[in-house]
Amino acid sequence: MLIQFSVENYLSIKDKVVLSLLASNDNEHPEHLIADTNKKHLKSAVIYGANASGKSNVLNAFWFMVNYVLTSHNQQLHKTIERVPFKFDREPPTQPSSFEVIFTANGIRYAYGFSVTDKAVIEEYLYYYPNGRQALIFERKETKDFRFTVDVDEQNTLKERTSANKLYLSVASNWSYSKVIPVLEWFASCQIITKNSVADAYGLEAEQLKDDDYRRVIASMLRVADFGIQSLQLRDSEPALSKRSDAFTNIDAVHIVQGTDGNSSSYTLNMTEESDGTNSYFKLIGVVKKALDQGTLLVADEIDAHLHPLLTKHLVSLFNSAEFNPNGAQLIFTSHNTNLLDLDVLRRDQIWFTEKDEKTAATDLFSLYDFSVRKDTKVEKGYLIGRYGAIPFIKGGL
Numbered sequence: 001m002l003i004q005f006s007v008e009n010y011l012s013i014k015d016k017v018v019l020s021l022l023a024s025n026d027n028e029h030p031e032h033l034i035a036d037t038n039k040k041h042l043k044s045a046v047i048y049g050a051n052a053s054g055k056s057n058v059l060n061a062f063w064f065m066v067n068y069v070l071t072s073h074n075q076q077l078h079k080t081i082e083r084v085p086f087k088f089d090r091e092p093p094t095q096p097s098s099f100e101v102i103f104t105a106n107g108i109r110y111a112y113g114f115s116v117t118d119k120a121v122i123e124e125y126l127y128y129y130p131n132g133r134q135a136l137i138f139e140r141k142e143t144k145d146f147r148f149t150v151d152v153d154e155q156n157t158l159k160e161r162t163s164a165n166k167l168y169l170s171v172a173s174n175w176s177y178s179k180v181i182p183v184l185e186w187f188a189s190c191q192i193i194t195k196n197s198v199a200d201a202y203g204l205e206a207e208q209l210k211d212d213d214y215r216r217v218i219a220s221m222l223r224v225a226d227f228g229i230q231s232l233q234l235r236d237s238e239p240a241l242s243k244r245s246d247a248f249t250n251i252d253a254v255h256i257v258q259g260t261d262g263n264s265s266s267y268t269l270n271m272t273e274e275s276d277g278t279n280s281y282f283k284l285i286g287v288v289k290k291a292l293d294q295g296t297l298l299v300a301d302e303i304d305a306h307l308h309p310l311l312t313k314h315l316v317s318l319f320n321s322a323e324f325n326p327n328g329a330q331l332i333f334t335s336h337n338t339n340l341l342d343l344d345v346l347r348r349d350q351i352w353f354t355e356k357d358e359k360t361a362a363t364d365l366f367s368l369y370d371f372s373v374r375k376d377t378k379v380e381k382g383y384l385i386g387r388y389g390a391i392p393f394i395k396g397g398l
Contacts (some may be wrong), residue, residue: 009092029320352367
């Protein structure tokens with residue numbers, strides 16, 4: 001479960017911004033919360049903002065952090081770290097970019113963060129709270145200065161295998177150091193869909209589509225969405241599914257259509273023949289189902305692309321539901337669908353905005369809860385007239 005993510009000096013983000021999933025004192029929609037000892041956390045959060053305001057960059061920053069944790073142990077010596085600092089200032093490009101997450105894994109809270117330049121990891125740390133009190137697993141400063149309080153001999157060996165451009169967490173987990181494995185596994189469980197993702201996170205696992213029960217579940221989710229699809233079937237004439245792209249060419253959608261004579265007939269369309277909206281939903285529900293089943297985090301940029309507003313609302317409701325989300329899965333997404341700006345749909349602390357400063361061009365991130373709006377406020381109307389900022393200022397002229 002993600003509790004908080006923060007980033008500084010990355011893309012359009014200059015000063016530190018914090019996205020918190022710690023629930024506020026808002027009493028609305030208690031079913032939207034995950035109980036964790038004496039605290040509660042949000043099941044979902046949406047970020048709104050004008051084009052180029054930086055809402056996607058918040059998610060891109062999270063993707064960078066996750067990707068670097070999972071891959072930096074493979075960095076070749078002296079290879080440049082591909083971070084993108086804030087560039088509309090003379091100083092930040094030479095300063096480190098910083099990232100931090102606070103989360104729980106296996107019932108234990110962790111705090112992990114690092115700061116990197118183009119050439120080296122400047123700072124890195126991992127704390128955990130096994131008994132409710134902070135305990136140090138490792139600290140790293142000035143690239144090579146490490147401090148350990150547990151498993152000192154083992155960790156001293158691992159630090160010697162950690163070059164300047166590698167994260168110690170990545171190296172230590174690659175060598176199966178037990179104290180960091182839960183942290184690595186948490187990062188690996190995150191599903192991230194951004195424009196900058198190297199892997200196409202959208203898509204159903206082709207191997208799963210071979211399973212009849214799995215296909216039936218996916219088909220039932222399509223039926224709920226009213227695409228006219230009754231079931232899904234594999235093409236017998238096609239080779240076994242082996243690649244994610246085969247999810248389209250090897251799958252047919254079965255439609256039941258009533259003829260002019262009143263009799264119903266079955267027809268099939270290959271998924272490549274279905275509409276963009278149907279395919280967008282078809283590709284998305286696989287990762288949604290996986291997150292709900294496993295109780296993990298799904299981060300999605302423009303989750304509503306090609307989708308009807310009611311379908312987007314339905315997907316969000318699955319995460320906020322006590323019935324369909326019993327395992328505490330979380331969803332963080334960006335959207336332009338203002339239909340979700342409704343306090344009957346989301347809590348005030350689930351709605352976030354990004355705004356770019358007119359003078360500095362830097363992104364700021366803030367919550368609707370900061371405005372202390374009343375429970376009967378028409379949030380969508382207020383947002384569109386600029387009451388909360390985060391909308392484009394359209395100047396006159398062509």
